[in-house]
Amino acid sequence: MPIISLRCRESITGWLFVSPTLAGFLIFFFGPLIAVFGYSATEWNLLTQETSFVGFENYTDALTENQDFWLVFRNSLVFAAGLVPLNMVMALSLAMALSRPFAGQVLFRTIFFAPVITAAVAxxxxxxxxxxxxTGTVNQMLAIVGIxxxxxxxxxxxxxxxxxxxRVLKTVGLNMILYIAALQSIPRDYTEAALLEGASRWQIFGRIIWPLLTPTTLVIMIVTVVGSLKVFDHxxxxxxxxxxxxxxxLAFFIYEQGxxxxxxxxxxxxxxxxxxxIVALTGLQLRLKGGLQ
Amino acid sequence: MIKQIVLATALTAFSISMAFAQDLRMTVWTGSDAHLGMLNDIAEEFESTHPGVTVNFETIPFSDYVRGLTLQLAGGNPPDLGWLLESSAPIFVDAGVLLDVSDKLRNDAAYNFSDLSQSAMTLWQSSDAIYGIPFSTSPYLTYYNASMFSSAGIATPNQMVKEGSWTWEALRIAAKKLSDPANGVYGFQSPDGLGYDSRIMHTLIPIVRSYGGEAWVNGKCGFDSPEAIQAITLYHQMIFDDKSTVPPGEQANFFTGGAAMTINQISRVSNLDEANFEWGLAPLPSGPSGESPTIGQAAIVAFARGQNTELAAEFLKYMTDTKNSATMAQFFPTARKSVLEGDAFLNSNSAFSAEQIQIVADAISKGGVLPSHPAYPQIEAAMRPRFDALWQADAVIPSVMASVCRAIQPLL
Structure with a gap:
């Protein structure tokens, strides 16, 4: 009779396998996350290392007294509201155009994906x-057409x-690849059957492709919204x-303060x-998913 | 047996040497091979007289310097020494992170503390405490493309200096004549082309002071004074009316022939070595209030939380003594009067003639350091968006400057 049961041994083995990742998560993600909540209730000067407990004072100051905060908040929402739809529409359009085989397909995919792997500084x-x-190239080109x-x-x-x-041009390639993968996973039978039934291309897109892309669209939307609210380097x-x-x-404002x-x-x-x-917006999108489905 | 004794002796000697070994780490913002070569030569001499001591220089890029240094201090990994800009001096002194080195410096007659210009020491002293020694007291001067002046057939800044006509108005006229914006050539470029961003103060303060204005005095904002407005109006007209100054958003470069004139410091013009044109160096133009040379300053400081404070203070003293100040003066003009007045200084930098170095020395003797304040980061952040409104062709300058003052007055 073994001292440790098989189930227990398997459990220990499992924990040993996940422990490196778990340790990394706890030390480098969960720990700092909890610490940030603690720091937010203090007045901590990085240079002097002087710390004092101030409760919710930092929050009330940001939300009720600091006029810059609401300007920054509005800018973040404007940035997200501009970037997310533009990025998603472009990504889907490019994916639709580049998911079907044609000469130069790989070249065009590479061209649109290249900015994703280009250094942000460059x-x-x-x-x-x-x-x-x-003297900018964009304005000189506009001047040619009288603008x-x-x-x-x-x-x-x-x-x-x-x-x-x-920013859209820099990041659209990644979403395009996700949409291409999703489009290629839609069985060809569906669209062929619809065509035989006399459906138009718009009907096929609206009634078949778009609904089947919903899970991918939701993931892309959540990731793009989160990314747009966290934007800093750009x-x-x-x-x-x-x-x-x-x-x-917001991210730049946080950097400036810190x-x-x-x-x-x-x-x-x-x-x-x-x-x-970000949690609230992600939750809202997940609820939207329920509505879409 | 003999082998064992030899081994034991060697291990003991190694242990003792390890116990006495001390590493000094100093943060700097230069990445220039010439600068680092000079610093390492000084460090090697120090190491030769201090067995077991090693000095390492760690470069943090200029744009990230204060942040990088602060994170090291806050993260429990403080360097022993570092460079610090004049704009950071009050905040670091007030924070208590700098080591008071007064005992080390004042008690050594050979160091000759009184040789340091007292006006240059203002930011780095508090009562009897000494928190840093300026190693670079570097004035802003006019650098000009002599080839462009010669081709256009107009008097160079130095010729105008001799005639007594080198004023900001004269600079404006010359810049306008030398400009060819359609071909990307301008008459004037702000320091490093960053005059609308991180170097607003370095661009405007020399002009404002020569018109009798000041950024702030005794806790009162001066940007809305008539003198400051007159000076800033001149600069604004150069950008938007004359189109003779590299405008916001454009990236012409003096060092590649994109601008006929710029103002900068001797330590930041190493690109002149590669310039494919004849260049000259002149004082800053004067204004209605006469000459107002403006100085950017940087000091060597030791950190109170460093691991080797005694040794750090010793190295700070060594680096800023008369001999090493003279060595560093080839790139970083010193605050030591004996060095500035000596012939060796005039011939210290092969890229500059003795006559040109004399212009540097004269500007140091007459100049004033750039503005600083314990709340400088907040002041700069408050000013930046208000100044952005200035860089529009239709800006109402008095109103913009009033808004700058409204934003920074509570911080002053």
Missing amino acids: WAIVWKFLLQGE DGPNWLREPNWAMVAVIVT IYLMTGGGPENGTMV FEFFNVGYASALAVIMFFL
């Missing part, structure tokens, strides 16, 4: 050159448009949050607010 530097005022382009990254309204579009490199704070988003002003407690409170914002 991408931003190139676009900063292209979007220069009068006097704006100073894209220096005018508050246009800067947001510029960072959204350049803004940091392209506009630095300017002009006139027109592109200052690493430029050294107010770690305040930055942590902002991070917690962002966390709940």
Whole structure:
């Protein structure tokens, strides 16, 4: 009779296999996550290392007194509202166009996916050159067709448009690949049967393809919304949050509070607010899934 | 038996040497081979007189320097020494993270503390405590493309200096004549082309001071004063009316012939080595209030939380003594009067003539350090979006400057 039962041995083996990943999760993700909640109730100066408990003061200051917070909050929502639909529509359109075999299919897929693996710094530097005022390539091309382009990254309204579009071009390739995989998993019989029944291409798309893409669309939407609310490097490199704070988003605001002003407690409170914002939006999308299905 | 004794002796010697070995780590923002070569030469000399000591220089990029340094301090991995900019001095002194090295420096007659310009020491002293020694007291000067001036047949800044006509208005006229925006060539470029972003103060303060203004004085914002507005209006007109200054969003570069003039510091113009044109160096233009040289300053500091504070203070003293100040002056003009007044300084940098280095020395003797404040990061962040409104062709300058002052006054 063994001392440890087979079930127990299997259980121990299982835990041993997952323990490295579990340890990494607890130390590098769950621990810091819990710590941020704790820090958010303190006034902690990174430089002096002075810490004092302030309860919910950081939250009340951000939500009721700091006018910049609501500007930043609005900017984050505008960025997400601009980026998510544009990204998803482009990704699906490209996927529809590139999912069928034709000469040059791989080349075009590579072209649209290449920005995803391009370094963010290189991408931003190139676009900063292209979007220069009068001498920028984009404006010189617009001038050929008689359009006097704006100073894209220096005018508050246009800067947001510029960072959204350049971010979409950087990330759309990944969503395109996900949509291509989903499109290729739809059995050809469905569309062929619909065609035989006399359905139009729009009917096939609306009644067959789109409903079958719903699970993929939901994943893409959640990932893209979360990514858009967490965006930092693109803004940091392209506009630095300017002009006139027109592109200052939540993640950049948190960085500024924590690493430029050294107010770690305040930055942590902002991070917690962002966390709940993302959780709320993700929950909303999951409920939408129920509606869609 | 003999083998065992030899082995035991060797192990004991190794253990003792390990016990006495001390590593000093110093953070710097330069990545230049020439700068690091010079620093390592100084460190090697120090190591030769301090057995068991090793000095390492760690480069943190300039744009990330304060953040990187702060994270090291906060993360329990403080360097022993580091460079610090004038804008960071008050906040680091107030935070109590800098080591007071006054005993080490004042009690050594050979160090000759009184040789350091007291005006240069202002930011780094508090009562009797000394928290840093400026190793770079580097004035902003005018660098110009002499080839472009020669081709256009107009007087160079140095010729105008001799005639007594080198003013910001004269710079504006010259810049306009030398500009060819359609071909991407401008008359003037702000320091490193960052005058609309991280180097707003480095661009505007030299002009504002020569017109009699100041960023802030005794806790009162000065950007909305008539003098400051007049100065900033001149710069705004150069950008938007004359189109002679590299405008916001454009990226022309002085060092590649994209601009005829720029202002910068001697430690930040190493690209001149690769310039394919004749260049010249002149003082900053004067304004209605005369000459107002502006100085960017950086100091060597030791950190109170460092592991080897005694040794760090010793190395700080060594690096900033008269001999090593003279060595470093080839790149970083010193605050030591004896070095600045000596002939060796005039010939310290092969890229610059003695006459040009004399311009540097004159500017140091007459100049004032850039503005600083314990709340500088917050002030800078508050100013940035308001200044963004200035960089529009139709900006109402008095109103923009009033908004800058409204934003920063509570922080002053």
